[in-house]
Amino acid sequence: MRQALLILAATAVALGVTACGGGAGDAFSFDPVAKAATKTLHAGPSKVRLVGDVTGRGRSIHLVGGGVEADEGGDVAIFANPFGSRRVTIHEIAVTEAGHSVIYLSVPEATDQLPSGKKWVRVDLDKEAKKRYGVDTSQLSPTGGQNAHQSLELLKGRGVTSRKVGTETVDGNATMHYRVVVDVPKAMKAAGASAAGMRAIHRELGDGTVPIDVWVDKSGYVHQLRMSYHLGGATATVTETMSDFGLPVSIKAPPPNEAIDAEKLLSSS
Numbered sequence: 001m002r003q004a005l006l007i008l009a010a011t012a013v014a015l016g017v018t019a020c021g022g023g024a025g026d027a028f029s030f031d032p033v034a035k036a037a038t039k040t041l042h043a044g045p046s047k048v049r050l051v052g053d054v055t056g057r058g059r060s061i062h063l064v065g066g067g068v069e070a071d072e073g074g075d076v077a078i079f080a081n082p083f084g085s086r087r088v089t090i091h092e093i094a095v096t097e098a099g100h101s102v103i104y105l106s107v108p109e110a111t112d113q114l115p116s117g118k119k120w121v122r123v124d125l126d127k128e129a130k131k132r133y134g135v136d137t138s139q140l141s142p143t144g145g146q147n148a149h150q151s152l153e154l155l156k157g158r159g160v161t162s163r164k165v166g167t168e169t170v171d172g173n174a175t176m177h178y179r180v181v182v183d184v185p186k187a188m189k190a191a192g193a194s195a196a197g198m199r200a201i202h203r204e205l206g207d208g209t210v211p212i213d214v215w216v217d218k219s220g221y222v223h224q225l226r227m228s229y230h231l232g233g234a235t236a237t238v239t240e241t242m243s244d245f246g247l248p249v250s251i252k253a254p255p256p257n258e259a260i261d262a263e264k265l266l267s268s269s
Helices: 002-018 032-042 108-113 125-133 148-156 184-190 195-205 262-267
Strands: 046-056 059-070 073-080 088-097 100-106 120-124 160-170 173-183 209-217 222-231 234-243 259-261
Touching: 032 148, 032 160, 032 173, 032 209, 032 222, 046 073, 088 108, 100 125, 120 125, 120 262, 125 195, 148 160, 148 209, 148 222, 160 209, 173 184, 173 222, 184 195, 259 262
Parallel strands: 120 259
Antiparallel strands: 046 059, 046 234, 059 073, 073 088, 088 100, 100 120, 160 173, 173 209, 209 222, 222 234
């Protein structure tokens, strides 16, 4: 099960990096998706539901879960059946520590595979992005782009194009469906990614474009996001639905003595 923990940690890092966008220097846009993203971000914390699938090399992982999210982070529980094995619970807490976007991952069914007393694996997304891509994620998104609220930043950012698909009803709500395409290499290059980092992006994401379907309700808020992308030999699709904006939310990291850094865990494997 330690293998599963490491896979989950690596996947989370990839999600955090590829979801980056927006950030300092964005010009005001008349694009309706950018306008809806801005309005939704200003609406405050929300509940979020998610469902997703990761497939590759004849294997698949189905994900379903939910929780609360805000600009500064999130607290979400996800239920998954990795590679057809018994269902596991993935608890993810995303926070900002010393200016870095950090996530904590816990799989209660596998805590016996961690060192004594440890329940969480800590991943510093900014540190991993710098190491893998030579890029400062603060130049991509002020929050690192790890959850649905933070992913809204990329809808306003560099290398983004959008087109209207048509009207659709989602969860009983009338919405306008848009298809957005994010050019990740363009955003990464603008943020100063190294040559090696650019090669890694193309190696992991192919042409580097990430399509995102966005549903905007009549009030002008983003109601749902669906992101699809290729990562190495796998294909991932994740749908996130937001509601109940303006919730009072307090997101806290786990006690430090209950967490182990992902790098330390990997080095001890």
